[in-house]
Structures are given as structure tokens and as C-alpha cells.
Amino acid sequence: MKYEPSLLEIVLTKLVFVLYGRSVYKIFSNRLPINGTESVLDFGSGMGTVGFYVAQKLKKGHLTCFDVSKRWMSVCRKTLRKYRNVSFLQSDFLALINDSFDVIFCHFVLHDIPKSELENIIPVLASSLKLGASFVFREPIKETIKLFEIKSLIEKNGLSLKESRITDVPLMGNALESVYIKK
Ligand SMILES: C[S@@+](CC[C@H](N)C(=O)[O-])C[C@H]1O[C@@H](n2cnc3c(N)ncnc32)[C@H](O)[C@@H]1O
Numbered sequence: 001m002k003y004e005p006s007l008l009e010i011v012l013t014k015l016v017f018v019l020y021g022r023s024v025y026k027i028f029s030n031r032l033p034i035n036g037t038e039s040v041l042d043f044g045s046g047m048g049t050v051g052f053y054v055a056q057k058l059k060k061g062h063l064t065c066f067d068v069s070k071r072w073m074s075v076c077r078k079t080l081r082k083y084r085n086v087s088f089l090q091s092d093f094l095a096l097i098n099d100s101f102d103v104i105f106c107h108f109v110l111h112d113i114p115k116s117e118l119e120n121i122i123p124v125l126a127s128s129l130k131l132g133a134s135f136v137f138r139e140p141i142k143e144t145i146k147l148f149e150i151k152s153l154i155e156k157n158g159l160s161l162k163e164s165r166i167t168d169v170p171l172m173g174n175a176l177e178s179v180y181i182k183k
Pocket of ligand 1: 003043044045046047048049050066067068069072106107108109112113117
């Protein structure tokens with residue numbers, strides 16, 4: 001689904017990032033299975049809210065930010081301009097990825113993508129992980145049916161659930177956070 005944010009949406013997201021960056025995005029980044037050397041993909045990076053904190057942790061690693069939106073990608077480049085260990089990819093999904101990642105994360109992305117698209121996206125993401133690598137998502141708990149579809153697709157593509165938790169995210173409500181491992 002091609003989608004570009006309005007200027008108002010960008011301004012509001014920047015405001016949330018400034019006011020709630022630590023309590024929403026940093027906390028999530030702290031729970032990612034990262035020790036600093038990994039190759040990490042932020043799928044649906046938006047303006048780089050989580051990426052901003054992840055890039056700081058990857059002292060000897062690399063972060064790839066991917067988004068379908070040109071406008072978000074342009075803001076993301078600005079958010080992360082001080083980091084040298086980040087690359088930016090904006091494209092229709094199927095043009096992506098022949099790399100292999102140690103960690104792929106999706107933060108409030110998958111619940112908005114139609115099932116027919118997820119059926120293409122999740123297999124590509126799963127095949128872009130190294131063996132033993134982690135796939136992490138955080139999505140709103142109220143999207144019950146969508147979460148069921150997401151979990152089924154992830155498991156169908158060779159990933160096993162390692163851990164799950166429900167977190168109360170400021171402004172965004174309860175969210176399901178799950179970590180899967182590629183076997
Ligand atoms: C709600 S925003 C979340 C952005 C960021 N992860 C965050 O938490 O601040 C959803 C993002 O997913 C992106 N997105 C939606 N569909 C996508 C797709 N098929 N492929 C890649 N990115 C997509 C949107 O452009 C948007 O930047």
C-alpha cells in the first residue's frame with residue numbers, strides 16, 4: 001500500500017519523538033537482541049524513531065532503514081544524519097533485499113499492511129534473516145485479527161516464538177511485543 005504522510009503528521013510524529021522518545025522508542029530498542037556488532041534491518045522505519053536509538057548501540061554493526069514512503073525516508077535521513085553506520089533504502093518492497101540480517105524489527109508497521117501484502121512481505125523478511133537470527137515486532141494489541149494473521153505467517157515461514165510480552169506504550173496503548181528465531 002503506497003502511502004505518504006501529510007506535513008501535519010510529520011510534525012506531530014517529530015513532537016512525539018522529542019517528548020516521548022525515551023519512553024516509547026528507546027525502551028523498545030533496549031530490548032532488541034543487539035550487542036553492537038549486528039547487521040540490523042528497521043522495516044518500516046518511518047522518521048527513524050527507533051533507528052535513532054538502535055544506531056547508537058551498533059558500534060561495530062550496521063543499520064539499514066527501509067520504508068516504502070519517500071517522504072518518511074527523507075525525514076529519516078535527517079534524523080539519523082550524524083550516524084555513519086546507517087544506510088537508507090526506499091523502494092517498493094519487492095525490490096528489497098539480498099542481504100542477510102542478524103535482527104529485523106518492525107515497530108508499529110505490520111498491523112497497517114493488508115494481508116495480501118503481508119503474504120509477500122513476511123516470506124522475504126524471513127528469508128533475509130541468518131540462521132539463528134531474530135525477528136521482532138511490536139504492534140497494537142487491539143488488532144486481534146491482524147495479529148493472528150501476522151503470527152501465523154511468521155510461523156509458516158520457519159520462525160519460532162522465543163518470547164512475547166504485552167507492554168503499555170505511552171500514547172499508543174497496549175502492544176504485543178514478540179521475538180521470533182529463525183531455525
Ligand atoms: C506507523 S509508522 C511507524 C514508523 C516507525 N517504525 C515508528 O515506530 O515510528 C508505519 C511505517 O511503515 C511504513 N510502511 C507501510 N507499509 C510499508 C511497506 N509495505 N513496506 C515498508 N514500509 C511500509 C510507512 O511508510 C510508515 O513509515
